[in-house]
Amino acid sequence: MLFDFVFYMFAVIVIVSAMGVVFSKKMMYSAFSLLFTFFGMAGLYVLLSADFVAVTQIMVYVGGILVLIVFGVMLTSKITGVDIKTGTIGKIQLIVGAITSVIVAIILLYTYLNVEWITSQFQIEVPTTTHFIGFGLFTEYLLPFFVAAILLLVAFIGAAKIARRK
Amino acid sequence: MEIGLTHYLVVSALLFSLGVFGIVTRKNSILVLMGLELILNSANLNFIAFSKFKGLNIEGHIATLFVIVLAAAEVAVALAIILNIYQNYHHIDVDEINKLKE
Numbered sequence: 322m323l324f325d326f327v328f329y330m331f332a333v334i335v336i337v338s339a340m341g342v343v344f345s346k347k348m349m350y351s352a353f354s355l356l357f358t359f360f361g362m363a364g365l366y367v368l369l370s371a372d373f374v375a376v377t378q379i380m381v382y383v384g385g386i387l388v389l390i391v392f393g394v395m396l397t398s399k400i401t402g403v404d405i406k407t408g409t410i411g412k413i414q415l416i417v418g419a420i421t422s423v424i425v426a427i428i429l430l431y432t433y434l435n436v437e438w439i440t441s442q443f444q445i446e447v448p449t450t451t452h453f454i455g456f457g458l459f460t461e462y463l464l465p466f467f468v469a470a471i472l473l474l475v476a477f478i479g480a481a482k483i484a485r486r487k
Numbered sequence: 488m489e490i491g492l493t494h495y496l497v498v499s500a501l502l503f504s505l506g507v508f509g510i511v512t513r514k515n516s517i518l519v520l521m522g523l524e525l526i527l528n529s530a531n532l533n534f535i536a537f538s539k540f541k542g543l544n545i546e547g548h549i550a551t552l553f554v555i556v557l558a559a560a561e562v563a564v565a566l567a568i569i570l571n572i573y574q575n576y577h578h579i580d581v582d583e584i585n586k587l588k589e
Contacts (some may be wrong), residue, residue, distance in 0.1 A: 324499065325489075325490055325492060326579060328490045328494065331585060332494070332498045335498060335502065336498065336501050336502065336542065337551075339501075339502055339505045339506075339525055341504060341527065342505075342509060342518075342521050343506075343508050343509040343512075343513075343522065344573070348515060348517065348518060351518055351521055352521070354523055355524065355525075358502075358525065358528065362528050362531070362532065365495065365498070365532060365535075366532075366588075369495070369536060369538075370492075370539060370540040370543065371535045371538070371539070371548055371551075373548065374535060374548050374551050374555075375553055377539055377552060378531075378555065379522060381555050381558075381559055382524075382555070382558075383555075385559055386524065386558060386559055386562045389562050389563065389566055390517060390520065390521065390524075390566070392566070393517050393566045393570070394517055395518075396570060396573070397569060397570065397573045397579050412586070414512060415512055416506055417509075418511035418512035418573055419512075419550055420504070421507060421508075422504040422507045422508035422511065423502045423504070423583040425507050425560050426500060426501065426504035429500035429502075429503060429504065430497060430500050430521070433488075433493060433496040433500055434493060434497075438492055438493075438518060438540070439541075439587075440491075440492055440540040440541065440543035441541050442541070444499075444570075445542050445543045446524070446557060447543065450545065451589065452572075453545040454528050454545060454548055454552070456514045457546070457549050458549065460550075462549055463494065464518045467552060469556045469557070471560065472556075472557075472560060473560050475561055476560035476561075476563055476564050477560070479567070480563040480564050480566070480567040481562060481567070483568060483571055484554065484565070484567035484571065486574070
C-alpha cells in the first residue's frame, strides 16, 4: 500500500515536471523542472531496487548535466531576461508536433499494454547491486567500460576545444 | 492493482512522447537538448524496469550506466557547439541556423 503510494507520487512528479520542461514559456523554469524530473527518476530507480543507478543518476544528471544546461541557458540568453523566452513557434509546427507525439504515445502505450511480457516469477533479493555491477564491468563488460572512458575523455577535450573563445 | 512492469512502462511511454513533443516544437536548441534528455531517461527507465522484472538481471543496470555516460558526453559537446553558434549568430534558434561558420 505504501509502496503503491510512493510509486504514484514519483510517477506524478516525473510526468508533471516533464510537462513543465516541455510546456513552460521560460527557459529557466524548464531547467528547474528538469531537476525534478531527474530526482523523480532516481526515486523510481530506487523502487526498482537499482540503488547504484539511482545514485549515479543524481550525481551525473543533477550534478553534471543539469549544471551544464543551466550554464548554457545563462550564457546564451541576454542578461536583462528579455530574450530568455523560448520564442513563439508557428501554429502549424505546434499542431504537427502535438499530433506526432500523441501518435508516438498511442503506439507505445498500445504495445506496452497489450504485449504479454515474460517476467520471472521469483524475485531475487540482494542487499545492494553495486557488487554485481562492479563484477560485470570488470569481467564481461571490460572493453565497453574502457571505450566509454576514452570516449568521455575525447568528448570533454573536444568540448573544451570547441567552446574556447578565439 | 499491484505495481507491475506495465506501470513503469506507461510512465516511460509518457516521458518519451513528451520528449518527442519538446524536440519537435521548441525553437531554442538548449530546450531541444532537454527533450533529448527526457527521451534518454525514458529509455533508462525501460532498461531498469525490465531488468528488475526479469529477476534483477544486472545487464540492464550496466546498459543504463553506459547511457548515462554517453548522455554526459553528448551534452558537453552539444553545449560547446551551441556556445560557438551563439558567438556567431547571437541567438540559438534552430530554425534560422543554416551555417556552422561564417
